[in-house]
Amino acid sequence: MIVVPRLSTILLAAVTGVVAVLLYSPLFVPIVSSFFPVARGEVDWSSPTVSTYVALAGNHEILAALRATLVVGLCTVVLAVVSGTLLALYYHGRRAGRSLLQFIVFLPFLTPPIISGLALLIFFREIGLERSLLTVIVGHTVFVLAIVYRTVLTRLQSMSRTLVEASYDLGATKWQTFWRVILPNLSSAMAGGAILAFALSFDETMITILVTGTQTTLPVRLWAMMRLGFSPDINALVALILMFTVLLCALAARFLVPRQIATQRS
Amino acid sequence: MSSAGLGRPIAFRWSPLVTALAFALPVVFVLAPLAIFLVYSFFSVDQGQIVYAPTLANYLRFFTDPVFLPVFWRTIVLCLSVAAISILLAYPTAYFLTTLHGRWRYVLLMLLMVPLLMSYVIKIYAIRSILGLNGFLNKALVGLGIIAEPSTLFVFNMNAILLTLTLLLIPFAILPIFLALERIPQVLLSASHDLGASNLQTFLRITLPLSLPGVASAASFVFVLAIGDFLTPQMVGGISGFTFGRILYSQFGTAFNWPFGAALSVALAMVVIAAILAGERFGRNRGASL
């Protein structure tokens, strides 16, 4: 424990409090507005309502965008988990070419989204691929691949090499070893990576805005609506999404925290 | 024992086909687009048509035109300011977290990270409405008697961009600093106290130097994220808050000059690479963990 005299602790706590207020204020505005009417910066606390939520259920435009977002998210997760896991398996323990490939995989994560997005935009144009949800899925997959790759590789590296040797030693074939030993030990890392990937895809705005077609995802739809100002039901949507994402991330944390079982190595 | 043999997994012998596939996805969808993008920066546009002939005109224009370089510098200064303010707020916060015991430390850390999960667009919108002429901030300032009239100081200008980006990016500064602080072995602090140093001396001579790598990573993180953001300036910057990202984006929209946009992106990429390298260089842990 760091020993801090009282006064400095109070000051530190005060700064932390200010930071927390700053971080949370943009969250509270839409959530409060989803239950209370707001006009000219004043909240009318006297008349709570769920009418915004009712209105949301009838907003087909938003619901369609939400559906598209979910489709993109699921496709992205499947593609990223499969290829990220394969890449991690392929490159585990190898030296030649690994750092190069790793660098390429991490590139979209490091480059500003405007650059990766524009690069993809030009690429799709050059290969003659019409912008649509498909191009969005490709963009998202490339973006989240690094996350899945990293999570799976980390688990793979923490896995004792002798597990594989033991499996062979006991007479298992290559495939038996893969299905019965390697994959079960990776599954929780894969699940954790998948949830993180989904969360990133769900809120990805900047790449999406550049590569999307007419049908588009929720953040981009919200972005387009924002110029005109939001209808109150958007606040309801935001409140719901925030709740959902918090749940999702709590879930991801559970998968990614190393299980006790993994501690048996000396 | 045979430590030389430990690096080589016996797990799988992959066929060349699998090797090709392993490279295919990242190479086709990451490397190829970036390469084409780079090549594009050497093309030009004539009457809405892209001319596929190599030229340095785009780069020349970037350096000679009186518009672009000033915006470029101004954007870099803006993002450096965002990084600096974020760190000024994040460091005490991260430090406070490490003074907490047991699970509270991580609960509070998680709470400070939750805003990251909130929809990005919505956050910008909410911040805009807070900063607006009729927003909560002006209401509060007037209510407290600090200003008499609602101020336009934070409405549709560079200040608005600065505040919004800072608010959005603080969590990215807290995390690396917290991790660096947490990694400092407690025995070092005890040893410092044991050798007669005061709390302040211990902080200045032990804690601060050992946490600087975390500060460097945080600065590099925040800077890169800020400079790559073109939506926030678009939304809260109005007409006066013109950033490099917006100019770049407009080349692909209203201006329709993709090759020039690509050249601007290369300039942006250079800055980003420099920032990442600097973060790497100074962010490397110099054996702080025993």
Place this chain on the structure above:
Amino acid sequence: MNQNCDLLTLRSVSKSYGTVPVLYDIDLAIRDGEFLTVLGPSGSGKTTVLRLIGGLEPLTSGEIRLDGQDISDMPINRRPFNTVFQDYALFPHLTVAGNVGYGLSVRHVARKEIAERVAKALELVQLGRFTERFPAQLSGGQRQRVALARALICQPRLVLLDEPLAALDLELRRQMQEFLKSIQREVKTTFLFVTHDQEEAIGMADRICVMEAGHIRQLGTPHELYYKPNCEFVARFFGENNLVAGTLGETRGEFRAIETALGRLVCSVADQPHLKAAATGARGFAAFRPEALHLAGDGDAGNRFSGAIADLAFAGSSTVATITAGGDAAQRLRLRFPSRMDGSVLRAGETVALSFAPHEGHLVLA
């Protein structure tokens, strides 16, 4: 099982990692049914020997024969050997039963038979109640026994054990040594046990193979290695020993003289023709155990010399005296004698006459 029949033979086996050689031309014959321990310091190549036999690493040259058949190129999963790994390598996602039954299950043995054999194997290692536990819920000793049961269930011709006791504390280690030995007697399977701990090797092995720097230095029973080491390395590595350098003198019957800084010493060369045959004047060592050295009495004729007691170290049942002797007091010797309740019979600083019996001394060529 016939102990005199060779189960597995290694013929001029060499192994290099890249350009770094780790084994040079090893020849080794493992007898059917024996408990053979490969003993050596770390870096001696002992684990490599085990990994080559198990098929975890390919040979660089030479061959491995099982019942006379060359199995050098047989893949690991077809070899009728099973390994107990140093870190046990229990599958963390499988229960104890799942782990032990793995070898049968991958061979598509019927579920019912697997269950029966798993139960029997766990019974053997006294873990009958733990079938549904996960490895993380077991203690170190229990994991060890699961790993053993898992290795035994496929009835391998040879069980390879790679320092399996290294991670256990001393008391548990002793218990496991006895346990392993008794299991080996019960299942009558050949055990190849790798360790760096010579006490462990002495306690368990039928035969010990001492390795150093990629070579086999000596292969023999613990008794042979202890009393008739054939080289300086084994003499020093295997238990506490006093080595005094000198040149060989004449042979008289089963004894041979050696001229040393302590004077002329006479040691036994019984059953060691190479020592009888060595040229006079060849360099060598007189070797005698600390417990063979004693205060010279009137009756002790041979191997008498005097030394000063530099230090006394009480070690419970015995006390060890460090003695300096010879010209310039350059030779350091150890003398071990039973401790006595009323205090030591020796005092530090004292100069005493010492002796060891010729039949308790031994010669080692340099």
